[in-house]
Amino acid sequence: MIEAEWWEYDDADEMAEAVAGDVGFIIESALDARGQALIALPGGKSPAPIFAKLAAAKIKWKNVTIIPTDDRLVAVSDPLSNVATIAKTFLPLGARVLPIVSEAAADHHAAGKAADARLQELHWPPDLVWLGMGADGHTASIFPGPDLDEALNGPNARRAVGVMPDPLPKEAPVARVSLTRAAILSARTLLITVNGDAKRKVLEKAIEDGPLSSVPIGRVLADTELPIDIHWSAE
Numbered sequence: 548m549i550e551a552e553w554w555e556y557d558d559a560d561e562m563a564e565a566v567a568g569d570v571g572f573i574i575e576s577a578l579d580a581r582g583q584a585l586i587a588l589p590g591g592k593s594p595a596p597i598f599a600k601l602a603a604a605k606i607k608w609k610n611v612t613i614i615p616t617d618d619r620l621v622a623v624s625d626p627l628s629n630v631a632t633i634a635k636t637f638l639p640l641g642a643r644v645l646p647i648v649s650e651a652a653a654d655h656h657a658a659g660k661a662a663d664a665r666l667q668e669l670h671w672p673p674d675l676v677w678l679g680m681g682a683d684g685h686t687a688s689i690f691p692g693p694d695l696d697e698a699l700n701g702p703n704a705r706r707a708v709g710v711m712p713d714p715l716p717k718e719a720p721v722a723r724v725s726l727t728r729a730a731i732l733s734a735r736t737l738l739i740t741v742n743g744d745a746k747r748k749v750l751e752k753a754i755e756d757g758p759l760s761s762v763p764i765g766r767v768l769a770d771t772e773l774p775i776d777i778h779w780s781a782e
């Protein structure tokens with residue numbers, strides 16, 4: 548049974564304010580408790596305004612490590628790079644921003660293994676995994692395709708996996724590296740941001756269907772014992 552609490556906003560700006568406040572609080576609490584924080588931030592376009600608000604928070608950023616929940620196998624100079632969006636905002640503040648893809652990887656499987664090795668060196672679990680969701684119900688880079696089962700049901704210790712979505716998503720038609728379901732659910736807190744009525748319907752149904760869901764986010768969240776905060780804005 549997925550325990551989800553919905554927070555609703557009229558527009559993206561109002562949501563950005565609220566989510567930045569929550570994420571700032573999660574980071575502060577981790578810094579108070581452990582002296583350091585590890586957070587995983589989503590890719591795509593919609594989180595950028597929230598990142599900008601979060602960046603204004605007075606936080607000891609040098610003690611904060613940030614990883615993307617997933618990234619596209621592209622150069623950091625490519626506009627599709629998720630880590631580049633994160634780095635642009637948080638590197639100047641002194642945060643440690645760790646890429647999970649490297650251009651040296653021969654293919655997405657090798658990239659997934661390299662990302663996993665990199666993540667194994669971190670102080671786990673993450674204090675926060677913040678997820679976005681595509682209109683097709685993918686989350687992080689967990690998509691339908693030949694790598695879906697490994698992403699969902701691979702060994703518990705595996706933190707990252709290489710993914711070749713099938714079909715390739717229009718907005719970024721490239722191979723990816725993603726946190727696995729186990730890594731996502733290992734987080735101390737889980738937060739989701741989505742906007743618009745269409746995504747809301749997809750997410751509500753995915754949660755209702757749980758393990759039987761036809762879309763990745765339902766399968767990722769199924770059986771989680773973490774309460775989930777879902778922040779939704781109408782626009």
Ligand SMILES: O=C(O)[C@H](O)[C@@H](O)[C@H](O)[C@H](O)COP(=O)(O)O
Pocket residue numbers: 589590591592593594616617618619629678679680681682685686687688719
């Ligand atoms: O593809 C990626 O890199 C993402 O991390 C992905 O899961 C993203 O969260 C959704 O595609 C939603 O993106 P938007 O919020 O921009 O619609």
